[in-house]
Amino acid sequence: MSLTAANQLTITRMLLIPAFVILLMYGYRGWALVTFFSAALTDLFDGFIARWTGQKTTPDIGAPNRLPLWFTVLVISRDVCIVATVAVFNLAVGRRTFRPSMFGKVATGTYIVTGVAALYFNYLNEPSQLVQALIYASLAITFISAGDYALQMTRMGH
Numbered sequence: 597m598s599l600t601a602a603n604q605l606t607i608t609r610m611l612l613i614p615a616f617v618i619l620l621m622y623g624y625r626g627w628a629l630v631t632f633f634s635a636a637l638t639d640l641f642d643g644f645i646a647r648w649t650g651q652k653t654t655p656d657i658g659a660p661n662r663l664p665l666w667f668t669v670l671v672i673s674r675d676v677c678i679v680a681t682v683a684v685f686n687l688a689v690g691r692r693t694f695r696p697s698m699f700g701k702v703a704t705g706t707y708i709v710t711g712v713a714a715l716y717f718n719y720l721n722e723p724s725q726l727v728q729a730l731i732y733a734s735l736a737i738t739f740i741s742a743g744d745y746a747l748q749m750t751r752m753g754h
Contacts, residue, residue: 600646600649601645601649602642602643602645602646602649605638605639605641605642605645606638606642608638609635609638609639609642612631612632612634612635612638613635613668613672615631616628616631616632616635616672617671617672617675619631620675620676620679625679628679632672632676659714659718659721660717660718660721660722660723660724661713661714661717661718661723661724661727661728662714663710663711663714663731664731667710667731667734667735670734670735670738671707671734674703674738674741674742677742678700678745681745681749685749685752689752697741697744697745697748699737699740699741699744700741700744700745702737702741703734703737703738703740703741706730706733706734706737707734709730710727710730710731710733710734713726713727713730714727714730
């Protein structure tokens with residue numbers, strides 16, 4: 597992989613993902629927002645630099661089991677959407693406490709199992725249908741979890 601400026605920004609954005617998740621999970625919402633915004637800026641500058649210099653961002657780790665970009669966006673967006681929705685709901689309706697949903701816990705567990713499986717099979721250097729199935733299971737449980745949170749908010753709003 598060539599470490600062009602665009603690639604370096606992409607790697608920086610990838611490194612911000614764990615920081616973002618940790619900050620969010622420990623309740624540092626302000627710092628999580630700053631981290632997410634920083635990642636968004638790297639995406640903006642990455643695209644600008646790539647177009648301006650004619651570079652292409654192609655981080656390829658050469659692993660047989662790659663997690664698609666949409667999966668990473670899904671995992672991060674889920675938590676951001678939950679935090680943002682709860683904040684807006686609390687501002688509009690009044691202070692409410694949202695208990696973690698069992699579906700949300702299953703989604704988080706599915707993400708973790710997916711990551712571990714991908715790392716394990718990449719360590720073995722073997723493509724895995726299990727990893728592909730887990731990726732789509734993650735997608736499904738994310739939508740189920742989102743629907744459950746929406747139902748919780750609808751019930752609390754009345």
